[in-house]
Amino acid sequence: MSYMRYDSRLSGVLHILLHLAEQNGPMTSEVLARAMETNPVVIRRIMAGLRNQGYVRSEKGHGGGWSLARDLSRITLRDIYTALGSPALLAIGNRTESPDCLVEQAVNTALDRAFHDAEALLLARFGEVTLSMLRAEVHDRLATRGEPYNHDLETVHAS
Amino acid sequence: MSYMRYDSRLSGVLHILLHLAEQNGPMTSEVLARAMETNPVVIRRIMAGLRNQGYVRSEKGHGGGWSLARDLSRITLRDIYTALGSPALLAIGNRTESPDCLVEQAVNTALDRAFHDAEALLLARFGEVTLSMLRAEVHDRLATRGEPYNHDLETVHAS
DNA sequence: TCTCATGTAACTCATGATATTACATGAGAA
């Protein structure tokens, strides 16, 4: 498997949650991992965080797996981002935290302003979008295409 | 040396350029590397890019080193960012580029909008700030403090 | 009690950024 230069967990988790929403029963880490082309343990690790925040449920044993614990209209992208532990948003930053050098202080101040505003913008955008909006968009696209309804994860993500 | 979780080259280079501006003659990679707590070769690699874009000059031999090749008022943070090869700004991104799955398409579209706007904001901010503005800020801070003038890199960055 | 599924610790592996080594090139001083 090739490695990402950036963190794609948010993208991956949203994908999983939307598939769960179109599903009757729970889905196993095994199945989700195949679809996401990763390892079941990785799925469990990520989903464990969401479960602790009350977004999903997990059940052991026969017929067990992962399912949604809350209505999609009450979950924003920002909620999920936070539930993932608020990973770093920016790939660039200052060389040092609180330098003695005045020159460096000036550089840091200028860059920090820009960094802070960009992060605030991202978070604000994330906060405006609920998962139910994304689901609606999926249904719109399906309707536009006029294709038969198929949300089945195994079929869609067949390798 | 401890490692950064993000790219701090922009921050480092700006710092170097502002110190060069307060300097009479050229400064060697050796001296700059000590101040930036890195290796002279790293300095040369980074500065080589800036030289090719016409922002700095390098001279070999006795009395050689790095010096500015353009007025600070004609260099924006964005210029330097670009000269560094426009490194990635965001630390998060989509799992896949152009997925077949409609659900993933919807997720990507939503996230991409936010990502794009945040990047545009950052670049716009970078474009508004010239290095001469930063130098002015340094001088303001010095004046406010009422301290004696000292831009000497070796002194300020004494370990 | 057997199987399935999650829970989690421990470990391995791949990658990319940075650092280091080594040597070539060119400029000025002696």
Next chain:
DNA sequence: TTCTCATGTAATATCATGAGTTACATGAGA
């Protein structure tokens, strides 16, 4: 000319991190 200083750059090594993997424990249902 020759010595020293400084950049130019290829090749290599190091290190932090994220992701993947293995192994085994726990608990639920058939």
